[in-house]
Amino acid sequence: MSNRLQTFKADWYEASARERIAGLLDAEGFIEFLGPEQRAMSPHLAQFDLTGAFDDGIVVGRGRLDGQQVLLAAQEGRFLGGAFGEVHGAKLVGLLRAARDSAGPDGPRAVLLLLDTGGVRLQEANAGELAISEIIHAIIEVRSAGIPVLALVGGRAGAFGGGGIITACCSRIIASEHARVSVSGPEVIETNKGVEEFDSRDRALVWRVCGARTRYLTGGVDRYVKGSIQNFREAAIALIAHTPAFELATLKAEQRRLSERLQRFGDCRDAPEIWRKAGLPEPERIAEITDDAFLAIPRIKGADHDAR
């Protein structure tokens, strides 16, 4: 149908998990594992009078990116905030273990995680927390087997809770302006520490603290992209070829980098204080400028690293 919006032009933030996959991968050949017709749904949600999703909010499968074989998982951030439950988590663990077990010249070139999640589903919290641990373990195994794991974040739900930890365990992280990456979400902090500690309704504050621009400038995100699906595709293709070896020296270098960062900026109360200390131009305006102007800013020393 010629009058339909062409997916590859579409905006990552607005797209569904399936639209993101369609625009990210090569046009032909995506094979979904445990598709919606299999109805691998949460067995827990009905107890809470909630309807489920036929794919439990995550699409997993195999496809090609610029001709290279990849395994991929995409969370649907609109279904229960993209949160991890038992089945949702098991699908991702299974995908990662399949990557690990098929490592080799004929195996996948990378695993792509299209994260869009508030963390663990409260309705199946124990199973969800266990899944997060298993996923982290599996990511480490995949990376140890020599396969890069890329996180792509730019959806409504961001990557919070266990999803934030999973993001940080990846070889490379790609994010757009909408992305937020953190562990305790703004509302969780406010609930526990009070509104004076953190006002979750102050969106500018939320993005200054855990938004993609702050993460990118301080090395918590490796590639900042403008928001189209095509931008994410190009960044993923470029980064697959440039992932650091996963070895002890890498981890020690990352530990050293983070210690230095904490020493240098640990007493800052807000992001502009970091930018001023780091000598970046016009620190107060970094959140407001266009993506092009932002990408022209030099990153803080040590942020562009091979140490993740």
Next chain:
Amino acid sequence: MEQFQVHGAAKRRASGHRRQVITGANASGNLEVLVERVLPDLECQVEVATAVTGFRPIWEAVIKEFFERTSPGGLRFSINDGGARPDTVTLRLMQSVQLMEDKA
């Protein structure tokens, strides 16, 4: 939560060759529709799981009108609903039939 099925008779087999599509998301005010070409050519069916109880007569009216407008023979529609309005339900159902007409 409420679950029920609505059966209908179709005048013809729904066009297109796709075996299955899924569209929408189960979110507040939205719904997901999974369509499968699994029924005899002159039958159609919608299975509804909705978060909101008490609106079965409206669902049945919306689905009956949809059957009459599109005559989706051979198709089984399965819905997970997060409290969508009737017009959104109609839109998603129409959209899903259109997607089934795309190339496989």
